[in-house]
Amino acid sequence: MKPLRIAVSGLHRGENPQPGAGIIRSLRRRFRDAFIVGLSYDVMESGIYAEGGPDKVHLMPYPAAGGAALLDRIDAIRKQTPFDLFIPTLDAEIEVFASLRRELSRRGIGVCLPAVEVLKRRAKQHLPALAALCGARVPETRLASDIADACHAGNELGYPLIVKGPYYDAKIVHNVGQLSAAAGHLLSEWGRPVILQRLISGSEFNVLGLGDGDGGWLGHCCIRKTQLSDKGKGLSGITVADARLSDLCARLVRELKWPGPFEIELIREESSGEYVLIEINPRFPAWIDFPSMLGANFAARLIDMLRFDTSPEPVPDCPPGSFYIRHQIEVVGDLNRYAGLLKDEPGALGGLIDDVPGAPSKTKFLA
Amino acid sequence: MITMTTTLENLLLNDRGIAFDPASGDTYRLIGPAVQLVRLLQKGTDDDALLRYLLEEYDVDESTARRDLDVFLGTLEQMKLWEAAP
Numbered sequence: 001m002k003p004l005r006i007a008v009s010g011l012h013r014g015e016n017p018q019p020g021a022g023i024i025r026s027l028r029r030r031f032r033d034a035f036i037v038g039l040s041y042d043v044m045e046s047g048i049y050a051e052g053g054p055d056k057v058h059l060m061p062y063p064a065a066g067g068a069a070l071l072d073r074i075d076a077i078r079k080q081t082p083f084d085l086f087i088p089t090l091d092a093e094i095e096v097f098a099s100l101r102r103e104l105s106r107r108g109i110g111v112c113l114p115a116v117e118v119l120k121r122r123a124k125q126h127l128p129a130l131a132a133l134c135g136a137r138v139p140e141t142r143l144a145s146d147i148a149d150a151c152h153a154g155n156e157l158g159y160p161l162i163v164k165g166p167y168y169d170a171k172i173v174h175n176v177g178q179l180s181a182a183a184g185h186l187l188s189e190w191g192r193p194v195i196l197q198r199l200i201s202g203s204e205f206n207v208l209g210l211g212d213g214d215g216g217w218l219g220h221c222c223i224r225k226t227q228l229s230d231k232g233k234g235l236s237g238i239t240v241a242d243a244r245l246s247d248l249c250a251r252l253v254r255e256l257k258w259p260g261p262f263e264i265e266l267i268r269e270e271s272s273g274e275y276v277l278i279e280i281n282p283r284f285p286a287w288i289d290f291p292s293m294l295g296a297n298f299a300a301r302l303i304d305m306l307r308f309d310t311s312p313e314p315v316p317d318c319p320p321g322s323f324y325i326r327h328q329i330e331v332v333g334d335l336n337r338y339a340g341l342l343k344d345e346p347g348a349l350g351g352l353i354d355d356v357p358g359a360p361s362k363t364k365f366l367a
Numbered sequence: 368m369i370t371m372t373t374t375l376e377n378l379l380l381n382d383r384g385i386a387f388d389p390a391s392g393d394t395y396r397l398i399g400p401a402v403q404l405v406r407l408l409q410k411g412t413d414d415d416a417l418l419r420y421l422l423e424e425y426d427v428d429e430s431t432a433r434r435d436l437d438v439f440l441g442t443l444e445q446m447k448l449w450e451a452a453p
Contacts (some may be wrong), residue, residue, distance in 0.1 A: 205392075226392065238387075238392045240390060240391065240392040241389045242390035243390075244390075245390075321379055321389065
């Protein structure tokens with residue numbers, strides 16, 4: 001059998017870690033000889049330089065460049081570094097790649113993505129309709145397309161509330177001034193709409209899994225976040241087993257006939273003990289390697305799904321009571337590799353390293 | 368009359384005094400006789416038998432043991448692990 005060649009995106013593991021580096025760790029636990037191609041949007045993504053990271057990295061144009069630009073780049077990369085399987089991990093790129101499923105398949109690239117209409121049904125702005133069909137609660141939600149709209153919606157909902165961008169970023173605001181500033185930032189950063197939700201007080205639970213595309217799943221793993229960063233990211237979590245939580249998630253996956261990786265975010269409301277649905281992400285979360293270390297390797301099972309027509313074995317359950325703690329370390333970057341990546345980037349001008357967002361400044365190199 | 372909640376029934380206990388609720392993810396640290404008391408409660412042991420256990424296993428007089436047991440059960444009740452029957 002020829003060695004696996006798998007492309008993975010989203011390699012950064014900083015304060016707001018992306019899933020790619022954890023996926024690569026999980027893949028390497030099972031497929032030791034796999035050749036991993038990192039598809040990166042920034043030369044400063046830390047996972048590029050991590051030990052056990054990708055064997056080869058190529059820069060990609062940002063998803064906002066559109067489907068044609070992404071496909072052209074993938075074609076160019078594959079001429080140089082072939083790959084047959086692809087695990088996209090970032091919300092913004094998944095929206096574009098979902099519309100390119102046929103083109104990717106025609107090129108012989110195995111990728112597990114939902115149809116565009118299925119993807120839309122779980123988007124933040126459409127979540128209340130989906131939740132109603134599945135008997136799930138969502139926080140009272142309003143959409144706003146400009147700052148004035150947002151302030152009006154804020155008055156209706158009352159404070160405190162949470163304001164979110166369509167893909168990323170969320171901020172708790174306590175008054176109209178804070179809301180106006182946060183909505184302005186989100187609109188300029190991520191575009192319309194901003195989503196306002198009544199704040200639900202309680203513990204956060206996340207459920208990751210792998211849908212089979214027919215309404216079932218190959219497995220799931222539930223955690224309660226036990227420590228949160230200032231940005232609300234889970235710094236630690238513990239596996240739980242609650243039939244009410246699993247049943248709720250199973251109903252959502254069944255309704256969507258979700259294919260492939262997902263992460264469902266919920267809050268267990270303190271006052272009622274009920275689970276409230278917050279988000280459904282169309283990808284694995286950054287903590288994907290945690291269940292792998294417990295014997296439930298979802299990333300490897302996704303590769304099985306992509307390689308074989310037959311339905312793969314279910315992923316084993318994670319026993320309740322195991323916990324993870326996020327542990328940050330420094331990785332060493334090498335300027336030769338850094339420069340090599342820039343040279344590889346389409347349109348990059350050799351030497352103008354500080355033209356790249358996030359790059360170390362030229363003055364530091366000259367000092 | 369007081370009764371055990373489903374949460375107490377399902378608590379996972381280890382010998383080092385850590386109790387874990389697998390549904391909510393809540394973790395408790397049990398000190399001294401509390402581990403054994405919770406184990407007995409999970410088996411459906413009543414208050415009188417719990418008191419007898421304390422008197423047999425610990426060098427304590429009855430009034431102190433009864434007071435400590437009441438405090439312990441009151442704490443469980445506050446944590447919604449133990450509740451007065453309707």
